[in-house]
Amino acid sequence: MGKKISVLGSGSWGTALSMVLAENGHHVSLWGRNEKQMSEMQATRENKRYLPGVLLDDTIALTSSLQESITDADYILVVVPTKAMRDVLSDINKLMTATSVFIHASKGIEPETHYRISQIIEEEISEEKREGVVVLSGPSHAEEVCKKQPTTVTCSSIHMNIAEDVQDLFMNQAFRVYTNTDLIGVEIGGSLKNIIALGSGMTSGLGFGDNAKAALMTRGLAEIARLGVKLGANPLTFAGLSGLGDLIVTCTSQHSRNWRAGNMLGKGLSVEETEKELGMVVEGIRTTKAAYQLAKAVGVDMPITTELYEVLFNDKSVDEAVTRLMGRVKKREVEHLPLSSAFSHQDPLNHFEP
Numbered sequence: 001m002g003k004k005i006s007v008l009g010s011g012s013w014g015t016a017l018s019m020v021l022a023e024n025g026h027h028v029s030l031w032g033r034n035e036k037q038m039s040e041m042q043a044t045r046e047n048k049r050y051l052p053g054v055l056l057d058d059t060i061a062l063t064s065s066l067q068e069s070i071t072d073a074d075y076i077l078v079v080v081p082t083k084a085m086r087d088v089l090s091d092i093n094k095l096m097t098a099t100s101v102f103i104h105a106s107k108g109i110e111p112e113t114h115y116r117i118s119q120i121i122e123e124e125i126s127e128e129k130r131e132g133v134v135v136l137s138g139p140s141h142a143e144e145v146c147k148k149q150p151t152t153v154t155c156s157s158i159h160m161n162i163a164e165d166v167q168d169l170f171m172n173q174a175f176r177v178y179t180n181t182d183l184i185g186v187e188i189g190g191s192l193k194n195i196i197a198l199g200s201g202m203t204s205g206l207g208f209g210d211n212a213k214a215a216l217m218t219r220g221l222a223e224i225a226r227l228g229v230k231l232g233a234n235p236l237t238f239a240g241l242s243g244l245g246d247l248i249v250t251c252t253s254q255h256s257r258n259w260r261a262g263n264m265l266g267k268g269l270s271v272e273e274t275e276k277e278l279g280m281v282v283e284g285i286r287t288t289k290a291a292y293q294l295a296k297a298v299g300v301d302m303p304i305t306t307e308l309y310e311v312l313f314n315d316k317s318v319d320e321a322v323t324r325l326m327g328r329v330k331k332r333e334v335e336h337l338p339l340s341s342a343f344s345h346q347d348p349l350n351h352f353e354p
Contacts (some may be wrong), residue, residue, distance in 0.1 A: 009080040101162060103135070106283075107287075109285060138246055258283065
């Protein structure tokens with residue numbers, strides 16, 4: 001018997017996940033704040049702004065009423081930009097009259113508080129109204145999911161039984177889901193890869209080739225893992241779907257809005273011009289600020305993130321940032337890493353040279 005699932009966020013990813021859930025026989029309500037957009041989607045059964053040419057399953061209910069969408073929902077799947085997360089969750093908390101499992105598929109860290117999205121959910125949704133919090137993350141372009149092309153992601157929660165329930169909600173022949181108990185690592189990997197994708201796009205915008213992209217991705221993964229482990233993540237998570245996997249897909253594809261944004265910046269556009277041109281939220285820009293602040297607060301060296309922060313927020317030229325990265329003092333690539341310490345998390349900062 002299908003579950004009632006409220007999907008909050010009518011962008012490309014929320015729409016694509018709605019289609020997966022509807023195909024699996026669940027009762028799906030897709031909510032968007034823009035009443036005009038939702039009315040158009042009801043009339044055309046198409047999300048023309050974000051997924052043109054993709055017809056929505058007839059069973060998906062489309063609404064701009066938050067109350068209507070979440071009423072009696074077994075699961076609430078939140079897929080809104082990080083900057084809108086608190087406002088939406090606050091509204092949900094006021095409207096909820098029953099208990100639901102919260103799933104989020106957004107990727108970002110909140111500036112100033114440095115909270116991961118699961119922490120924001122726990123702060124904004126009363127404990128008696130949430131059965132658990134699950135994150136869904138991994139290498140996945142909405143455009144390919146809608147075409148039922150093979151996709152593999154992971155879901156994570158501190159409650160493995162709830163993560164396995166969510167795994168069952170989404171699993172089908174084209175959409176494979178693994179579980180992972182490392183909630184911190186999954187969220188950090190999924191969020192920070194957007195920063196490196198910005199950098200990857202910049203290298204292309206500057207006219208650099210595959211060597212530069214490979215260097216940026218590899219060293220980017222090292223600093224993502226360094227911060228994640230400092231926060232309590234398992235280093236092995238960053239070799240998985242929400243780490244290396246998500247990094248590959250976001251740094252190498254023009255489907256990625258963060259890559260496209262970086263490409264525009266590398267060609268000389270300003271941040272404001274880039275965001276206007278794309279017409280959608282670029283999570284990596286906001287996450288760069290949050291990760292820079294967080295790294296400073298916990299004492300972790302993140303040179304790529306630091307240089308991107310200077311480009312995005314202090315008007316440093318992209319060329320100057322590249323020069324500084326290439327001219328850094330010589331380092332060893334990898335410190336000695338006994339296999340046992342990868343599981344015990346002891347002395348994590350020595351595993352990854354800055």
